[in-house]
Amino acid sequence: MxxxxxxxxxxxxxxxxxxxxxxxxxxxxxxxxxxxxxxxxxxxxxxxxxxxxxxxxxxxxxRGSHALRLRQAALPFMERAQARLREHTQLAVLENSEALFVERLSRPKAGANITRIAGRLPLHASSSGLVLLAHGPQKLQEHVLTKPLEAVSSHTATGPAQLRRLLADIRRNGVVVAPGSVESVSTGIAVPVREQRDHVITALSVVLPRDAPTGPAVEELRAAATGTAAALRAQRP
Missing domain, CATH: 1.10.10.10 (Winged helix-like DNA-binding domain superfamily/Winged helix DNA-binding domain)
Structure with missing residues (x-):
């Protein structure tokens, strides 16, 4: 290893x-x-x-990969969202206190984005990571919030009080819009995918140019999350 x-x-x-x-x-x-x-x-x-x-x-x-199962369920809905938004569309899971990206769809003229398949980002910095952290175990949240956090960009939320408010907003609203959190020229938007009512299994996100409207992306992501959740339930024996 x-x-x-x-x-x-x-x-x-x-x-x-x-x-x-x-x-x-x-x-x-x-x-x-x-x-x-x-x-x-x-x-x-x-x-x-x-x-x-x-x-x-x-x-x-x-073979039998959990990530493969998620990708198979999410991909048709990611493709639809990416075709309509024409920007980076991503799928991430929680892995060892980081957001691990297991799928990404892009177009040549899409905006700036540093993520890649099998790449990782800190939970507090990326929109996907924030969603996974907001719905993660309390023990994980305390582990992340009680240690010094690196600012990936000048707009990354790093203060414990600021992050607690942000995580509460994510749980309440079911979405996060994070302008400049990873790159100052981009806005990350992410929503949770629930395999069961109270269990978030993955996060779907898009990365838009900083000045792009966010409403259409939120709608597309929510529709993709609903479709992915239904596909995951249909995979069960």
Whole structure:
């Protein structure tokens, strides 16, 4: 796991020596482990003998994956919302106190957006993260709100009192509109998707240019959330 976790969204190809340094393994151990993992298909080598995650690992990860189930349920409704809004449309889940993005639909001329599939953002900064935090366990909220929080942009909410008010508003209104929270030129909008009445399983969001009207996006997201929730219920045996 230490070898595999050296890979990231911005570090997709490495040498065995680089993996060893990042995994804090002796060089000989790292080279031997990498060779073993390549042999069983979880890693692959490119033409320069650098190493990347293998297709076999991707195949295994998708089998019975919770994320795959969510994506299958949400994708038709995300596609409809993205076609109408023509901006980034995203699906995120709560993972280890962060928002993990499991799907993203975009267009070439859509506005600025730093998120990507399999990328993460802090819960307090992104619109999706705020929705997941607002509906998350009380223990999680206290964990996040009682530690110093980094401002991703000049508009990121970081004060505990400010965040508590914001989370209460999200629970009351069922939506968050977060202008400039991640990037000053963008507005994130997110809504919860409930598999059961009191259980939020994922968050749907769009990223708009900062000066774009938000009303149509809120309506599209709410419709997409309703459709996704119904599709998830239909998947149950």
């Amino acid at each position: 230490r070898v595999l976790e050296t890979f990231g969204t911005d570090r997709t190809v490495q040498t065995a020596s680089e993996i060893g340094r990042r995994a804090r393994l002796p060089s000989s151990t790292a080279h031997r482990m990498v060779a073993d993992i390549v042999e069983c298909g979880r890693l692959e080598r490119d033409e320069d003998q650098r190493v990347r995650l293998g297709m076999r690992l991707w195949e295994l990860a998708l």
